[in-house]
Amino acid sequence: MAIAEKTEYRLENLTCASCAMKFENNVKSLSSIKDAQVNFGASKLSFQGSATVEDLEAAGAFDGIKVIPLQNKRIEPQIPFFKRKENSITLFSLLFLIIGSIVSFRYAETHPAAIVLFAVSIVIGGAGIFKTGIKNLVRFEFDMKTLMTIAIIGAAIIGEWREGAVVVFLFAVSEALEAYSMNKARQSIRQLMDIAPPTAFVKRGEELVELPTEDLVIGDVLIVKPGQKIAMDGAVLTGYSTVNQAAITGESVPVIKQSGDEVFAGTLNEEGVLEVTVTKLIGDTTIAKIIHLVEDAQAEKAPSQKFVDKFAKYYTPVIIGIAMLVAIVPPLLGGDWSTWIYQGLAVLVVGCPCALVISTPIAIVTAIGNGARQGVLIKGGIYLEEAGRLNAIAFDKTGTLTKGYPEVTDFIVYGEVEKEQLLSAIAAVESMSQHPLAKAVTTYAHQNGAEKRSVSNFQSVTGKGAYAEVDGITLSIGSLDWAHELSSLPKEASQQGAALQHEGKTVMAIVTGTEFKALLAVADPIREESRSVLRELNEIGIRHTVMLTGDHQATAEAIAKDLNVTDVRAGLMPEDKLIAIKELSDKFGRVAMVGDGINDAPALAAASVGIAMGGAGTDAALETADIALMADDLQKLPYTIRLSRKTLRIIKENIMFALGLKIVALLLIIPGWLTLWIAIFADMGATLLVVLNSLRLLRVHK
Structure with missing residues (x-):
């Protein structure tokens, strides 16, 4: 069965969360619409x-909602707070x-002039409020504006x-503050949208022309001068x-780029x-993918939001019922009708x-937007909440806890040896080799000032090493066992090698020749930040950390001991990592998997939260993981957990x-003692507290 194509539009004048819910229901009720979702x-x-813009705007007419095609580029004017129409109306009111x-205090509240004012x-x-409220009342739709309309007319x-x-x-002040706070929270997406320049300078033949980015095609060559932003993804020519x-990545240190x-x-x-x-x-x-994923993530309802939505569905009818009981029952038992109708109206207001x-x-x-600015892409409220409840974290070793490529870690010479000369000779031999570790050796040599030397008669010996003649002398590089065959190793060297x-x-x-000269040790080195990250995770309460690797047990245990990882599982294939994650989930409950998003895909998918390293430019990481650390920076992991935990805490506080x-x-x-102004203060005060409390999440940094 074919899946219907999804159409997307941007919305203007979407002022409140309940308005978004109502607009969504109105769109769903259109006969030509199968399903709809409003991302507030x-x-x-x-x-x-299928639906026309006119049909959609008619569905949102109650709040003046405007519908704009996604591809239409709009420059939203930055209107100061006090110049916005709704705020001007509030000030005149x-x-x-x-x-x-003043008139009522001078004369009386019932004075005709006071009543008119x-x-x-x-x-x-x-x-x-009245325009929407009366329409809703006619249709028996009860939202905030309906309750307010009844209360004010009753007053x-x-x-x-x-x-009244x-x-x-x-109420007008409360709505203005809510709109202002949501605009503040949405700024993270607007900032992302404004990052890429709208035009670029492109080489077309011998000419340099400025073109809109929509007109660029793959293969175009951009000229980017110092101080300019790069307009499109590409490769340096x-x-x-x-x-x-x-x-994009949240990295504070600029990165060197060359051909x-x-x-x-x-x-x-x-x-x-x-x-x-341009690629x-x-x-x-x-x-563009980050913006799309962030917007989709903000639309994904977290478990706590689903609970609130369900609760609110029954909450409003209950409040209306209580208000009617307060207004009717006491007078029937001998109370004053005017007093208790007033109390009932106050209940309606406080119940908004x-x-x-x-x-x-x-x-x-706010949290997802803040994360995106810090280079952490969280793909939904459910993952944001889950990350705050983690009990254990499993790490892939290669490329996550380690750098992912071999480096020379030790170069130890024995006897009277010219270290630089020997290193130059080693580099000359390894430059002829196809062995995976050869590049690590030549890179180390060049970094340490090795000179270019002539090489002849290069020969690779399977399972042992390689040798060649450098300036007429045979130099052999290989395993310790092979070295024992070629020469006699000092006891000290054998112990050091072991x-x-x-x-x-x-x-x-x-x-x-036949004379032993030195030892070279190569390893996939531990990332500089790995130790501090694991220590910080332990400090914030993640007591169980696991390393999952395909390496042999000895290597894995040595690295795990160095990093203070609590558990290590070695010699694993991708399917074994999946089994390990399931076992850890059974034992510890919520478990995260941190990997590269490619060969760790099964484990990432099975974990409570899959966290991919290096999401920037990596489609697999963006698609597979629930959270992507864009800069390949492990230090963002403790930040992500802190942000998640603070979000959970703030959501609970907000509901309270x-x-x-x-x-x-x-x-x-x-x-x-309940009066209308106390009722509206309670409603406005709760809204203000919720808004200001949520905006605290903007202050969570790495």
């Missing part, structure tokens, strides 16, 4: 089926409220004009420069001129689910604030 965090609509209050304040500040009927005006003003990749190196759209060229061959179209660049509905999404949006092998290193002996303040306000009914 990213202000996006996606649906399966406040002005008439103040004047009305309060009524003007209510109409100015609440016109939008006017029983003569509480001043309280206060409620309208405070010519030039040498440092490039600041912080926008053949990969570069990313949105990164900043710092020093030299680069010619870059990806605008929709396929790393930054605004703070509850926004409590989880604003925290999720000790190096016990550390998990590959040891090579160097013999010139949202419900706690309302419960306290509702309890004021018992002594008859």
Whole structure:
């Protein structure tokens, strides 16, 4: 069965989380739509089926929602807070409220002039609320604006004009603050969108032309001057420069780029001129994929958000029921109708689910956006929450805890030997070899000033090593056993060689003619940050760390001991790693797997949270993992867990604030102290607390 194609649009004027839920339901109710989802965090609509922009905007007419095709580039004007239309209306409403209050204190609240001023304040500040609320009331749809409309009309009927005006003003302030906070939380996506320049200088024949990035094709050559941003993903054709990749990977230190190196759209060229061959179209660049994944991640509902949505569904009808009981039952038992209707209206106001509905999404949006800015791509609220509940973390060894390529770690000479001369001769022989470790030896030699030497009669000996003539002298490089056959090794050298092998290193002996000269040890070195990261993980409560590797047991145990890893499993194939993850999950519950996203794919998929190293430019890592560390930087792992834990804590606090303040306000009914302005303060106060508490996540850094 063919899967229906998904259509996506950007949304403007999406002001609140409950409005997003209502708009989503309205779109779903269209006969031509099979399924729809509104992403409140990213202000996006996606649906399966067919619908015109006019149909979609009609579904969002209750809140003035505008629907814009994704491909349309828009420059959103940065309107200052006090110049926004809704904020200006709020200020005018406040002005008439103040004047009305002055008149009412001078004369009486029932004075015609005071009533007119309060009524003007209510109409100015609440016109939008009433328009939506009355429509909802006719359709028996009960949301925040419906409850507010009933409460304000009721307040006017029983003569509480001043309280009605206060409620309208405070509700308008609450909505303005909610819109402002969501805009603040969404800035992370806007910043990502603004990273890549809209145009680029391209070589076309002998000419240099400036073209929009949408017009660039694979194979175009970009000219990127110092101080300019690279417009598209590509490979350096010519030039040498440092490039600041912080926008993509979160790396603070610029990276050297030269011919053949990969570069990313949105990164900043710092020093030299680069010619870059375009390798990806605008929709396929790393930054485009990151934006898409971040937006999708913000749309994914976390377990706590699903709970809140389900709770809110039953919460509003219950509040309406309580309000009716408060307004009707006491008067039937002899109470004053005016007093208890007023109390019932206050219950409606205090029961607005605004703070509850926004409590989880604003925290999720803020955390995922902050992570993206720090070079950590979290692919959904569920993974954000799971990362905060981890009990154990399993690491692939090669390329994760270690650098992933061999390096010379030890060069020990014996007797009277010219170290530099010997190193030059070793480099000359290894330059002829195809052995995987040969490059590590030649790189080390050149880094230590080795000179170029002439080589002849090179010969590789299977299972032993290689030899050649350097300046007429035969130099042999190979295993310790082979060296024993060619020469007599000093006892000290044999012991030293055995000790190096016990550390998990590959040891090579160097013999010139029949005389033993030196030992070379090569290993895949431990990353500099691995020790500090594992120590930090232990400090934040991850007590069980496991190393999973295909290497032999001795090498694995030596590295595990050096790093203080609590468990090691060696000699594993990819399918064995999958079994190990399942065993660890049975034993410890929630387990993360950290790997490279390619050969570790089965284990990454089976773990509670799969974390891929080096997501930048690696499609496999971005697609396979739940979380991608874009800069191949293990130090981002403790940051990710701290961010997740803080998000979990803030979500719980938000739900407590949202419900706690309302419960306290509702309890004021018992002594008859609940007023409309206390009710709206409880609602606004809860919303404000939730918003400000969530924005604390912007301050979580590496």
